[in-house]
Each structure stands twice: as structure tokens, then as C-alpha cells.
Amino acid sequence: MTRPGTKAHLHRYLDFGRDALLWKLDGLSEYDVRRPLTPTGTNLLGLVKHLSGVEAGYFGETFGRPFPEPLPWITDDAEDNADMWATPDESREDILGLYGRVRAFADATITELPLDAPGRVPWWPDDRAGVTLDAIIIHVTAEVHRHAGHADVVRELIDGAVGMRVGRENMPSDDRNWWTDYRNRLEQAAKTAAAAAASSEAAVGPAGDDGAAPASDG
Missing domain, CATH: 1.20.5 (Single alpha-helices involved in coiled-coils or other helix-helix interfaces)
Structure with missing residues (x-):
């Protein structure tokens, strides 16, 4: 039996990772939010674009609630890593605005469905495609925090800013x-x-x- 408050607790940790990622872009130039800082091209705006697709899919199609906007960079015929960087004609406002809409969409799924609501992840193998909402919240939270960690390192390489929260309360x-x-x-x-x-x-x-x-x- 699920304990009262479990959904709110899980949702809070998801939001914590989302917020940590987004503020890593604050105060940076257009170049700095886009430029690759690792040999595999990790960049801040690309991480936000990637997570837009992640949350739209896991909290959408998985539960028969497809996100209403097309995301061409996550289709089967998209080029490799198309979701991991912003093209010159995709503005920062475009990507951040999209993530805001996806986040609201995902939050609606979390709010409206019970934690044991069944779903199916169509891009997972059949033997593990059947899921429940609580498992998806945990899965997406892990991915969001993983990429928030990437963003933390990238931001430090850009201007030395570090920490999980504004004000760096967690740094010594x-x-x-x-x-x-x-x-x-x-x-x-x-x-x-x-x-x-x-x-x-x-x-x-x-x-x-x-x-x-x-x-x-x-």
C-alpha cells in the first residue's frame, strides 16, 4: 500500500532536479548556453532540449496521453543526437518555453493519475515495457538529476559557477x-x-x- 504523501515526495525530487538544471543557464550568453564543453558535445541548452523529449514521452505516450506538439528530433528518422543540441534557428526562448510546456504536461499526468496507473513504454523491450506511474517518476527523476549533474560540470567549465541551488548553499x-x-x-x-x-x-x-x-x- 502506498503511504500518504508518497506522490508529492516523488514529485518534489523531480522538481528539484528540473530547477537545478534550468538555473545553470541563468546569466549566460547565447554562445555559452550552446557551446559544447566535452568531446561528446555536452552543452546546456541541448540538455534542456533532450529532457523536453524525455518527459514528453515518458509522461505522455507511455500512458496514452501523447504530448500535443510535434518533436521532430525524437522521431525514428531523426539524425543521431538531434535532441542534444539547439540549431541556430531554435532560440533559447523556444527551447525553454517548450520545456515549460512539457513540464506542465508531465505534471498533469502525475497529478491526474494514481501512482499504480499502468502504462507501457513503447521503446523498451516487451519484457519490461509494462510500467506504473511511480516507476516512471523515479526513472525520469534519475535521468533529470543525471543531466543536472552534467549541467553543473559544464557551467563550472564556463565561468566557475557551481552548486545545486542558487546561492550555492551546498558548497563549503x-x-x-x-x-x-x-x-x-x-x-x-x-x-x-x-x-x-x-x-x-x-x-x-x-x-x-x-x-x-x-x-x-x-
Whole structure:
């Protein structure tokens, strides 16, 4: 039996991840919200675009409530990773506005259906396609928080801004010198550990040889 308040509790964690992702775009230029910061092209606006498709699908088609707007970048004939970046003719306002509408649509599904409402994820294998709303909320929450973590790293690479909330309440310090000293300490610890490992490997030698002299036959 589901405990009272469980749905609100799950929904709150989903919203926490959504909000953390969105404020990572605050105050950035058009270039910075779009530019790829990893070898695989991770970028802030692309993460929002991607999650628009994720929430529209999981809270829509899964429960027979398709999102009313076409999302051409998630169709079967879309090019690879089309949902992971914003084209020049897709404005920031377009993508953020879409995510706002998708979020309201998903919230309606969460509000109107019971947690044990059955659904089917058509893009999952048949043996696991049958789901319930509570499982989908958990699944989407995990994905949203995963991408919020990506956004956190990308934003730090852009201008050094960090934290899960506005004001960085979850960070131990706002002092740039503190962070420089902290990073240097970690760098030194990594070098020390690597040197110790290399020394240990040299002592053991190839194929497990510990370097000891062979025993005398006489």
C-alpha cells in the first residue's frame, strides 16, 4: 500500500532536479548556453532540449496521453543526437518555453493519475515495457538529476559557477583561494598515490616477480 504523501515526495525530487538544471543557464550568453564543453558535445541548452523529449514521452505516450506538439528530433528518422543540441534557428526562448510546456504536461499526468496507473513504454523491450506511474517518476527523476549533474560540470567549465541551488548553499566555501588550495591538495594527493603505485609495481616486477634472488640449489 502506498503511504500518504508518497506522490508529492516523488514529485518534489523531480522538481528539484528540473530547477537545478534550468538555473545553470541563468546569466549566460547565447554562445555559452550552446557551446559544447566535452568531446561528446555536452552543452546546456541541448540538455534542456533532450529532457523536453524525455518527459514528453515518458509522461505522455507511455500512458496514452501523447504530448500535443510535434518533436521532430525524437522521431525514428531523426539524425543521431538531434535532441542534444539547439540549431541556430531554435532560440533559447523556444527551447525553454517548450520545456515549460512539457513540464506542465508531465505534471498533469502525475497529478491526474494514481501512482499504480499502468502504462507501457513503447521503446523498451516487451519484457519490461509494462510500467506504473511511480516507476516512471523515479526513472525520469534519475535521468533529470543525471543531466543536472552534467549541467553543473559544464557551467563550472564556463565561468566557475557551481552548486545545486542558487546561492550555492551546498558548497563549503565561496572563497576562490580556498578552492585553489583544495584543488592543489587533491592534485598533490593524486601524484603521491600514483608515485607509490608505480614504486610498488617496480618492486614486484613483471608477471608478479617480486625481485627476490633465486634460491640456491646448494
